[in-house]
Amino acid sequence: MFLKFLVPPVSKVIRHFSICQLPQELQTIQKTCRSFADRELKPVASDLDRTGQFPGDQIAKLADLGFMRITVTPEYGGSGLTMLALSIIVEELSRGCGSTGSIVSIHNCLYANLLNRVGTTEQKKSFFGKYSSSDIGAFALSESDAGSDVAALSTRAVEDGDSWILNGDKAWVTSAAEAKCAVVFATVNPSLKYKGIAAFLLDFENTKGLTIGRKEDKLGIRATSTCNLHLENVRIPRSNLLGTVNGGFRMAMEQLDRARIGIASQALGIAQGALETATQYAAQRIAFGKPLLNQASVQTRIAEMALKIECTRLLVRKAAVEIDQGLRATRSCAMAKWHAGETATFAAHNCQQIMGGMGFVKDMPAERFYRDARITEIYGGVTDVQKTIVAEHVIKELGVK
Template sequence: MFRRIFSGKVQGYFIRQFSVCELPQELQDIQKTCRNFANRELKPVAAALDANSRFPAEQMKNLADLGLMRVTVDTEYGGSNLNMLALSLVVEELSSGCGATGSIVSIHNCLYADMLNRLGTKQQKELFFGKYPRETIGVFALSESDAGSDVAALDTMAVKEGDCWILNGTKAWVTSAAEAKSGIVFATVDSELKHKGITAFLLDFDQAAGLKVGNPEDKLGIRASSTCSLYLENVHIPVKNVLGPIGGGFRIAMEQLDRARIGIASQALGIAQAALETAVQYAKQRKAFGQSLLELSPVRMRIAEMAVRIESARLLVRKAACEIDRNGRATKACSMAKWIASETATFAAHNCQQILGGMGYVKNMPAERYYRDARITEIYGGVTDVQKAVIAELTIGEMNA
């Protein structure tokens, strides 16, 4: 859909037109389409998807038909050729309907499709984008049980034999692994080199004898999104499927995680916005002390704090997305956006529960799901303490320059 609407638009167009006050009409159209989709196809089923840990397969197919599973991918590979600001809006709106669906769309787009489109060779893109339909999920397998925030400590090994690399190891916390058909896997070609030995490999699950996908984790939130381990035992990957330079995996992973943090921050914004809207709607209807909750000063103060934090976080997220689109690197802005937006999601979900009282604690209202879904946004993509450390280091470095 968006490929047809926006054909001929270059990515920089949106940056030139963007202001903090108003999105250009093209982005407003994307926002409205995604908001309508969330209201129509996600909100009615979000509770059931969560309760049953059910992957939203039908919704993914419909999102792919809208061009939203390859948002930043070139049109020649079935993409919509939009930018990170557009992708941020997509994820925010979808997450307001279902945090898990927003997570699936975010991580697939930010960490797999965008990376393959940016760094893949023409042959790689033709193979991996061409083999599977647009709704097919790709994964990003970087973390390990002993190498989460400390990426340089990877144990998964890659040994070259002839025209293949042979991978052995275990990757942890892989989003959508249960449904995926392909992915980007990181391994070290020499553990002595630490981060300089890390290399990225494109993995076609159908061609990966020795690959086993573990059982999905039983998670607190985003339960419609599977999270599994990948077990690699003598998995052969052709030399042609090395993504980027040998030993260049750490650098490109860090660059891609900047984009992922915009996606996670956008997911957090969507959850926070849904929490605010639910709180206001409930407070309008609920009576206490002879008046609606909405007239009570403590409730109004909570709503004011939620609104200000959400708007502040939203501006940080859009600034980070624009910096990515303009310069390609925006590590400090992305860490700021991810930190503040994720804490805002938890804050808004908490206050939504407080306003709803007992109804905020039961499963026939969405407030408790918002809280459970919000918590992961402070954890994956780099815990909040990591974001603070990144911001501090870059800020100090700028002042000492």
């Protein structure tokens, strides 16, 4: 695959990371993704959003480039890259199409990376081997009454001989309509709360008792499917337990750190797209005899957008590098997602303000940026949850009781 021969081992990328400049290998990846977004995503992003059509052709091309198993080891058909590389890829794709960025982010961060990190050799051979790199994997954690409160899961998993039987309903599953498989979280003992949660690999193919609900009609990222999963006496092999019986909660929390880097990168790409769109429009739009770009008020908005984007990019890359170095990055990931989500909304809002009425019509991408930005403050843990995580870590670090 393209990326196998593009970058050196993980350790070399990390060792040469600079806060000011990406190593040449990551610059090459960045340019490749930017070119792909300009050529393959920007021209179709509006139609995909309007129709809600899954970008299947684009995902297939991204898989050929090695972008659908970014952090998976080459042994299992992956590119063996870092979270930093994943972040850069998602940012650049989201600059062209927030929906495509979301699909790539969630598939890589929450499914492929988790299976590669925690799965047994047999599980990885089975699930990575059975499906191609363009096939989508999902992550089923949330429920209608258990979003941020993961310990409140009601989906049950019961042992039955050499099988597990799953019953319950999972909500807000991204790419559920297109997915071939998923990681599903369920409780094996509700009385243990978060200590009783386990994760299971679920193959959608020929699975009796699995029903995929209707696609939600969403405000933004409309080219992604978001559905409920209904599990009624779904029987899976005992070997499909991912990790340990009581290790599901910790596994989910560790994976959500990685997901927050992906979502923050998506938000960053949307914000960058908004900045570029606003600046290009302001350079062409004549008002009072001169381009809007010459007006101090417009320049102020552009400067504020640029500052927030630059701050976000540093936070996101810091969090990604911490993950790559094996550090506890929960605080950094929460900060990155919090700041990135607010930055995306801020940049999209100011893009619309600069463009005036043209920012409110579907002929221009500004209104799509605004709608796509909103989800980045919600999924993967709403902004209020990120603030709580940051506060708890700061209080603990300061030794205050």
